[in-house]
Amino acid sequence: xxxxxxxxxxxxxxDAIYSETILAGKGFMQKLLPGQVIRIEDIEGNQSVDAxxxxxxxxxxxxxxxxxxxxxxxxxxxTGSTLLAESGKELVTIVADxxxxxxxxFSFCSAQSNTVRYGHDKIDMHNxxxxxxxxxxxxxxxxTKRDLPPSVNFFCIVPFTQDGAIEFVDGISAPGSYVELKxxxxxxxxLSNCSQLNNPCNDYNPTPIKVYIWES
Amino acid sequence: xxxxxxxxxxxxxxxxxFIKRGKCIRFTALEEGAxxxxxxxxxxxxxxxxxMSDTLKSQFTSHLTKxxxxxxxxxxxxxxxxxxxxxWHDPIAGCTTREKTDAKYGVTTYxxxxxxxxxxxxxxxxxxxxxxxxxxxxxxxxxxLFSKITTDENGQLTFxxxxxxxxxxxxxxxxxxxLVVLSNTPNPLDPKTEFPAVPVQMEVSSxxxxxxxxxxxxxxxxxxxxxxxxxxxxxxx
Numbered sequence: 494x495x496x497x498x499x500x501x502x503x504x505x506x507x508d509a510i511y512s513e514t515i516l517a518g519k520g521f522m523q524k525l526l527p528g529q530v531i532r533i534e535d536i537e538g539n540q541s542v543d544a545x546x547x548x549x550x551x552x553x554x555x556x557x558x559x560x561x562x563x564x565x566x567x568x569x570x571x572t573g574s575t576l577l578a579e580s581g582k583e584l585v586t587i588v589a590d591x592x593x594x595x596x597x598x599f600s601f602c603s604a605q606s607n608t609v610r611y612g613h614d615k616i617d618m619h620n621x622x623x624x625x626x627x628x629x630x631x632x633x634x635x636x637t638k639r640d641l642p643p644s645v646n647f648f649c650i651v652p653f654t655q656d657g658a659i660e661f662v663d664g665i666s667a668p669g670s671y672v673e674l675k676x677x678x679x680x681x682x683x684l685s686n687c688s689q690l691n692n693p694c695n696d697y698n699p700t701p702i703k704v705y706i707w708e709s
Numbered sequence: 710x711x712x713x714x715x716x717x718x719x720x721x722x723x724x725x726x727f728i729k730r731g732k733c734i735r736f737t738a739l740e741e742g743a744x745x746x747x748x749x750x751x752x753x754x755x756x757x758x759x760x761m762s763d764t765l766k767s768q769f770t771s772h773l774t775k776x777x778x779x780x781x782x783x784x785x786x787x788x789x790x791x792x793x794x795x796x797w798h799d800p801i802a803g804c805t806t807r808e809k810t811d812a813k814y815g816v817t818t819y820x821x822x823x824x825x826x827x828x829x830x831x832x833x834x835x836x837x838x839x840x841x842x843x844x845x846x847x848x849x850x851x852x853x854l855f856s857k858i859t860t861d862e863n864g865q866l867t868f869x870x871x872x873x874x875x876x877x878x879x880x881x882x883x884x885x886x887x888l889v890v891l892s893n894t895p896n897p898l899d900p901k902t903e904f905p906a907v908p909v910q911m912e913v914s915s916x917x918x919x920x921x922x923x924x925x926x927x928x929x930x931x932x933x934x935x936x937x938x939x940x941x942x943x944x945x946x
Contacts, residue, residue: 557850559804559850560806562801562802568801568860568864580806581809598761600760603763603784605782606767606780606782608784609780609784609938639847643761652860652864653860654771657797
């Protein structure tokens with residue numbers, strides 16, 4: 494288990510310019526301006542939130558799991574971590590975090606990956622990729638399936654073992670935990686409030702999250 | 710194995726091409742310390758591609774070796790690891806950018822160094838993607854053949870030196886008709902400050918039929934289900 498680095502935010506939710514509750518199985522797609530801060534709050538705890546980030550001025554340049562972890566030579570996202578795009582461009586920096594550690598690579602579920610992981614009969618279960626695809630189509634900003642690289646999973650971690658396996662650990666996010674990210678450029682944020690029922694990432698009980706945005 | 714096709718990937722070189730299902734692709738490191746960054750796309754639908762995260766979580770692994778499969782975003786097997794002499798290939802360190810290449814190995818340009826200038830993995834891959842009608846948008850986490858990165862309890866990443874001896878080999882079997890895109894450029898976490906100059910041989914031959922006791926199909930129930938998804942796809946093809 495990695496060391497948890499908890500950092501409280503100085504921001505007051507009363508000053509937020511935007512707030513929205515996102516139910517499990519729903520998502521969020523919105524552009525941040527440079528300096529704006531987004532908070533994602535895990536209202537009831539042990540919820541997983543899949544997140545992708547793009548250079549909104551050049552959406553071809555998406556979040557890169559591997560560039561981000563190779564640059565910091567560490568697989569976990571903590572306060573101070575900067576999430577990079579494939580080009581190396583800085584997209585967002587974590588500026589507060591009351592969980593202390595987040596996953597950078599585990600990514601979102603899809604109907605198809607559910608058939609592989611859990612059985613062919615899982616094809617009809619709601620999943621994060623469907624949430625993303627529908628949201629991208631409704632957003633009409635030209636984003637498609639090609640724009641879905643492996644994502645961040647806020648509020649959970651999936652450690653690698655030294656001998657090259659992965660292990661699943663219990664939820665580390667208490668009710669009311671949050672993470673805040675500051676945009677480094679015009680950043681498109683894509684979130685899915687995960688609907689996975691086949692593994693403990695949501696404690697088998699997907700619950701709502703809340704999103705706040707503050708001006709820079 | 711009957712070799713029908715062979716090429717040498719020169720240090721800093723790049724390659725892309727279509728390879729039919731049912732082929733073996735064997736890579737041989739002609740010197741120690743090779744690293745080949747490689748990506749896979751479904752030749753018939755280039756939006757279907759290798760996914761690092763689905764590949765690792767489905768097989769409960771953070772490395773790739775014999776018996777493992779490479780999954781697409783549609784839960785199918787693009788290729789599988791049939792043989793492997795090094796026991797670990799890296800799915801998590803990505804490829805080098807121009808900025809990182811210049812910072813680590815020194816600034817080189819075609820103007821000064823001519824064709825000896827140091828190539829970056831990202832530029833190589835993007836160029837080959839673009840040559841096939843794709844682009845930077847389609848760049849995702851690569852598999853780095855011949856490299857080993859370990860992690861400690863706090864998530865710290867360490868490049869394992871001396872992992873790839875001269876003559877190391879790995880053989881992938883194609884399970885779908887593929888576009889394969891690759892770059893013979895350094896692993897970003899390789900601490901060597903001299904640009905590695907390791908040629909890699911690539912040979913493609915016909916693969917024997919997948920048997921009922923196939924190691925990749927039977928490695929895990931997840932693998933079998935991914936193969937079933939793949940076979941079902943070709944039933945309709």
